[in-house]
Amino acid sequence: MNKACREYRDDLLALLHSDSSVDELHQMSSHPETCPVCARYLREITELVEYANAAGDASLQDPKYGRMRARVWEAVDRKAHRPGIIASLTSLPGIAGVVVGAAVAILVTVFWLGDGQQPPTGMTGNYPLTEISDYDVAYTITESEVDSLLQRELTGPVSEYLLSKEDYSTLEAIYRSDNRWEEVLDELIAGNM
Amino acid sequence: MDSTTLEKYRNGDPQLFNEIMNEYQQPVYYYLIRMLRNEHDAEDITQETFVKAYTERKKFRGEASIKTWLFQIASNLAKNHLRWHSIRSFISLNSRYPSLTSPDESGNEQTQREQRLLKHLQHLSPRQRSVFILKYFNRLSHREIARIMDISEASSKTNFHYAVNALKDRIQEEEL
Numbered sequence: 001m002n003k004a005c006r007e008y009r010d011d012l013l014a015l016l017h018s019d020s021s022v023d024e025l026h027q028m029s030s031h032p033e034t035c036p037v038c039a040r041y042l043r044e045i046t047e048l049v050e051y052a053n054a055a056g057d058a059s060l061q062d063p064k065y066g067r068m069r070a071r072v073w074e075a076v077d078r079k080a081h082r083p084g085i086i087a088s089l090t091s092l093p094g095i096a097g098v099v100v101g102a103a104v105a106i107l108v109t110v111f112w113l114g115d116g117q118q119p120p121t122g123m124t125g126n127y128p129l130t131e132i133s134d135y136d137v138a139y140t141i142t143e144s145e146v147d148s149l150l151q152r153e154l155t156g157p158v159s160e161y162l163l164s165k166e167d168y169s170t171l172e173a174i175y176r177s178d179n180r181w182e183e184v185l186d187e188l189i190a191g192n193m
Numbered sequence: 194m195d196s197t198t199l200e201k202y203r204n205g206d207p208q209l210f211n212e213i214m215n216e217y218q219q220p221v222y223y224y225l226i227r228m229l230r231n232e233h234d235a236e237d238i239t240q241e242t243f244v245k246a247y248t249e250r251k252k253f254r255g256e257a258s259i260k261t262w263l264f265q266i267a268s269n270l271a272k273n274h275l276r277w278h279s280i281r282s283f284i285s286l287n288s289r290y291p292s293l294t295s296p297d298e299s300g301n302e303q304t305q306r307e308q309r310l311l312k313h314l315q316h317l318s319p320r321q322r323s324v325f326i327l328k329y330f331n332r333l334s335h336r337e338i339a340r341i342m343d344i345s346e347a348s349s350k351t352n353f354h355y356a357v358n359a360l361k362d363r364i365q366e367e368e369l
Contacts, residue, residue, distance in 0.1 A: 013354055048361045052310060052329055063236045065218050072214065073207075075244045 004031060005038050012045060022046050199255040205247065213259060214243055220260075220331055221267050227326045228271045228319075230311050238274060242267040257340055264333070265341045268323060275319055313363045317356050324349055325356035 008031040015028055025046060032039035194202070201209045221242055226235035245266050246253075253262050314322050323342060327333045328349075333341070335349040342349070 013357065016353075016357065044361045044365055045357070048357065048364060051306060051364055052360075061232060062219065063222065063232070063239075065215075068218060068236065068240055069211065069214050069243075071240050072243045072247070075240065076247050079244070079248055 005035060008032075008035075008038050009041060012042065016045070016049070022049055025049070194255050194259055196255075199253075202259070203250055203253065205250060210247055213246075213263075217260060217263050218243070221263055224264065224326055224331055225267060225271055227311060227314060227330060228323060229274065230315060234274060238267065238270050241270055245270070257337075261333075261337050261340050264327065264331070264337075265343075268327075268341050271323070272319065310360075313360050316363060317359055320344075321352045321356040321359070324352040325360070328353050 008029055011028060012025060015025055025042065032042045198209065202213075218239060222235055222239045225238050225242075226232060229235050229238070242263060246263055249266075253259075257265075314325065317325065320342070324338055327338045327341065328335070335346045335353070338344075338349045339346045344352075
């Protein structure tokens with residue numbers, strides 16, 4: 001792509017930013033008349049604009065906005081009257097909850113862990129917590145990191161596949177792998193991740 | 194928003210808040226349905242957006258428009274929702290979220306186009322998708338989008354470029 005083509009495409013997209021009509025896009029420059037590649041690009045952009053225009057809002061199903069407004073006020077009201085943590089704990093159901101919780105903890109300690117029995121194989125005592133914290137860590141990748149990863153390293157079907165599954169943990173692993181993303185993907189495919 | 198209206202909003206005037214809901218429920222809902230591609234979630238998060246806009250109204254200082262403030266809340270809630278959705282999908286290995294009516298089930302050409310566009314939008318990164326929807330369908334400026342998404346104006350424009358080119362390519366492929 002030469003300089004004239006690049007400038008033409010930048011101008012075309014800039015015009016798109018300003019909500020210009022299809023006619024305005026076509027009238028912007030005579031460059032496409034002499035450049036078949038940019039003529040095709042203009043045609044494709046025009047098709048996208050027409051496609052998106054035709055989609056419009058009319059086909060979206062409206063929910064019952066009146067009902068939604070009523071639910072907003074109900075939720076606001078609930079929040080306004082929700083007691084604080086201390087108030088909850090000192091209320092009758094709160095005290096009952098604390099007593100039942102303490103009793104369950106004592107029973108579990110005495111009758112299950114206390115006699116030397118181990119949790120079932122493959123499910124150690126802290127397994128669920130470890131899982132949760134692992135996922136928390138896995139999803140700390142920021143959107144700008146995802147963008148830079150996709151634009152810098154991943155192209156085509158791989159990125160489309162991961163994005164379609166919104167698989168941020170794999171993206172995270174790739175991002176943290178110091179450009180070893182092919183190995184990471186191999187591991188993923190082999191089921192080792 | 195003038196200072197009197199701002200004061201009324203910050204004081205929780207119910208009549209003013211009802212007017213705000215009347216004006217912005219639909220654009221916020223349309224933004225969310227395109228972001229999340231699920232009517233039920235879009236409805237829930239629209240509701241949550243307005244609950245938050247009311248309960249956290251003291252945080253609004255009136256530097257941006259009320260529209261920008263609402264979209265900022267909706268955008269953050271949508272982002273969190275997508276993250277949790279990813280975690281749930283990852284755990285269950287397949288999404289439990291039903292998609293909207295498939296194009297085949299509807300005879301209306303406009304509906305089919307919207308559905309196909311929604312499908313293509315899902316292949317963009319969440320940021321590109323959000324920028325494209327806010328720019329193209331909600332007709333917001335890059336300045337407003339930058340504020341809503343807490344990114345620079347340049348980043349908003351770049352993401353829009355990427356989104357346009359990616360969508361263009363996908364539509365071309367589909368039509369081949």
